[in-house]
Amino acid sequence: MQRILIQGRALYDGESYLTDAPAAVLIAGQRILALGRDAEAAAGPEARVLSFPGQTLMPGxxxxxxxxxxxxxxxxxxxxxxxxxxxxxxxxxxxxxxxxxxxxxxxxxxxxxxxxxxxxxxxxxxxxxxxxxxxxxxxxxxxxxxxxxxxxxxxxxxxxxxxxxxxxxxxxxxxxxxxxxxxxxxxxxxxxxxxxxxxxxxxxxxxxxxxxxxxxxxxxxxxxxxxxxxxxxxxxxxxxxxxxxxxxxxxxxxxxxxxxxxxxxxxxxxxxxxxxxxxxxxxxxxxxxxxxxxxxxxxxxxxxxxxxxxxxxxxxxxxxxxxxxxxxxxxxxxxxxxxGLEQDLGRLAAGKLADIIGVDGDPLQDVTALQRVRTVIQ
Ligand SMILES: [Zn+2]
Known part of the structure; x- marks a missing residue:
């Protein structure tokens, strides 16, 4: 199954920022496989890389x-x-x-x-x-x-x-x-x-x-x-x-x-x-x-x-x-x-469906960042 490594500037999983590892999400098929350092490590040379350097990655x-x-x-x-x-x-x-x-x-x-x-x-x-x-x-x-x-x-x-x-x-x-x-x-x-x-x-x-x-x-x-x-x-x-x-x-x-x-x-x-x-x-x-x-x-x-x-x-x-x-x-x-969809959606975590957006800015500092959605992955 094709693996895709998505990289951003920051990663908000829906509850907290990932601060001790790169802002990265690895997906395979419909699902998230890993986040952060684990994502980079598991991607492998075959993975397609999508890089969004200025964006905060967060759940759809x-x-x-x-x-x-x-x-x-x-x-x-x-x-x-x-x-x-x-x-x-x-x-x-x-x-x-x-x-x-x-x-x-x-x-x-x-x-x-x-x-x-x-x-x-x-x-x-x-x-x-x-x-x-x-x-x-x-x-x-x-x-x-x-x-x-x-x-x-x-x-x-x-x-x-x-x-x-x-x-x-x-x-x-x-x-x-x-x-x-x-x-x-x-x-x-x-x-x-x-x-x-x-x-x-x-x-x-x-x-x-x-x-x-x-x-x-x-x-x-x-x-x-x-x-x-x-x-x-x-x-x-x-x-x-x-x-x-x-x-x-x-x-x-x-x-x-x-x-x-x-x-x-x-x-x-x-x-x-x-x-x-x-x-x-x-x-x-x-x-x-x-x-x-x-x-x-x-x-x-x-x-x-x-x-x-x-x-x-x-x-x-x-x-x-x-x-x-x-x-x-x-x-x-x-x-x-x-x-009733919390098993699959609402959060970025291994096993969840890969609904991911990238926004310009830090939405926790300024919620209008949500008005600047630059990337949508579904
Ligand atoms: Zn109504």
């Missing part, structure tokens, strides 16, 4: 919340999720390439239309599509009266049971349910589904060994999610101090997606006057996110469709007060754990 990034066909650069981009599935699929293809070139070698997808995510996952696996490795939720499950532009409406325990089973049959790696909207409204943070419906959904998914994620910003929906054993809370923008404590004490994870509130360009392309309330609620959300950063919650980071811009989300999280190492873990080691 994991985007923990994406939608393959969501493109926030389009005007009224949420409404564009109602376009026909072939159009959405064509849109997804270059967006996935953009993700990969930005250093995202794995993406967790929280819902797309028409099972297009299953087809993209297969095409990527077969080398027909340039993009991150994919974990997919298939159809997002939302209530008829509830939020969820990338979801489909279902109502009642039996309809939800069927929806979960159909998603599993199609190959869902996780199940996604919408339990709240995104903004605080005139009626606060109303929930969508009844307890009996959520129970059935969690039961069906867990029996199949598949985790459940929920779009949930707070309110009674969050209490319901935790009491029903949902595995991952997505967003969490309006959690109370008590809910932050309860989440930290639970087994559940949180995925932080700052750009919906904190990236100005994204607010410009929202439809129907949604920009103003997002801006008005930015301060409240920022205060919650700062509390999350200082809490014991297990969290990771996602773009929610800001393709190619995971590094900007990381910078926002550092802005909330997280240490750069913790924020980087949120797109590498912790992200892999959240996805």
């Amino acid at each position: 990034l994991i985007d923990c919340h994406n939608h393959l066909s969501l493109d926030p650069s389009l005007p009224d981009y949420l409404l564009r999720m109602n376009d026909p599935v072939p159009e959405l699929t064509l849109r997804a293809v270059p967006l996935l390439e953009q993700d990969l070139l930005s250093g995202v070698t794995t993406s967790r997808c929280l819902g797309d239309k028409g099972f297009l995510d299953v087809h993209c996952r297969r095409a990527q696996n077969e080398g027909r599509l340039m993009g991150p490795r994919l974990q997919v939720a298939t159809r997002g499950i939302r209530a008829p009266q509830g939020h969820g532009f990338v979801g489909y409406p279902f109502s009642g325990p039996e309809a939800i049971r069927m929806a979960v089973r159909e998603n599993l049959a199609a190959g869902a790696d996780l199940i996604k349910i919408y339990l709240t909207g995104t903004l605080r409204g005139p009626k606060g943070l109303p929930g969508t589904f009844a307890k009996a419906e959520v129970r059935v959904l969690v039961d069906e998914a867990h029996r199949a060994g598949v985790p459940v994620a929920t779009h949930c910003v707070g309110g009674p929906g969050l209490d319901l999610a935790l009491s029903c054993g949902i595995d991952v809370i997505e967003h969490g923008y309006f959690m109370t101090a008590e809910q932050i404590e309860a989440l930290a004490a639970s087994q559940a994870w949180l995925v932080l997606t700052p750009s919906i509130f904190f990236t100005d360009a994204r607010l410009e392309t929202l439809h129907g006057g949604l920009k103003a309330p997002h801006l008005a609620q930015r301060g409240e959300v920022g205060a919650v996110m700062a509390r999350v950063a200082a809490s014991g919650i297990r969290w990771a980071i996602g773009t929610d469709g800001m393709h190619g811009q995971l590094a900007a989300e990381v910078a926002h999280v550092v802005g909330f007060g997280a240490a750069p190492a913790a924020a980087i873990a949120g797109v590498t080691t912790r992200a892999a754990e959240l996805c």
Whole structure:
């Protein structure tokens, strides 16, 4: 098997810098064989050498919340999720390439239309599509009266049971349910589904060994999610101090997606006057996110469709007060754990898959180094 020796200026394995040996990774086939001095020693004269002298080598990034066909650069981009599935699929293809070139070698997808995510996952696996490795939720499950532009409406325990089973049959790696909207409204943070419906959904998914994620910003929906054993809370923008404590004490994870509130360009392309309330609620959300950063919650980071811009989300999280190492873990080691992929991904170590990026600079000193990805190996 062809061996490739990759050399850089520095090597960050996802937890610490290799300081006592050369910054080198030896790979054979899909896997990492050795790091540092061992890599140089085991390479042998036949190994191909790829040298990136100015770069910090580190694990490929994991985007923990994406939608393959969501493109926030389009005007009224949420409404564009109602376009026909072939159009959405064509849109997804270059967006996935953009993700990969930005250093995202794995993406967790929280819902797309028409099972297009299953087809993209297969095409990527077969080398027909340039993009991150994919974990997919298939159809997002939302209530008829509830939020969820990338979801489909279902109502009642039996309809939800069927929806979960159909998603599993199609190959869902996780199940996604919408339990709240995104903004605080005139009626606060109303929930969508009844307890009996959520129970059935969690039961069906867990029996199949598949985790459940929920779009949930707070309110009674969050209490319901935790009491029903949902595995991952997505967003969490309006959690109370008590809910932050309860989440930290639970087994559940949180995925932080700052750009919906904190990236100005994204607010410009929202439809129907949604920009103003997002801006008005930015301060409240920022205060919650700062509390999350200082809490014991297990969290990771996602773009929610800001393709190619995971590094900007990381910078926002550092802005909330997280240490750069913790924020980087949120797109590498912790992200892999959240996805259940820590055996293979998230860290540079012998035996792991060789998803490696090279960045210009020291990301621990300056996380904007993640915005200067120069090399992507997948
Ligand atoms: Zn989303």
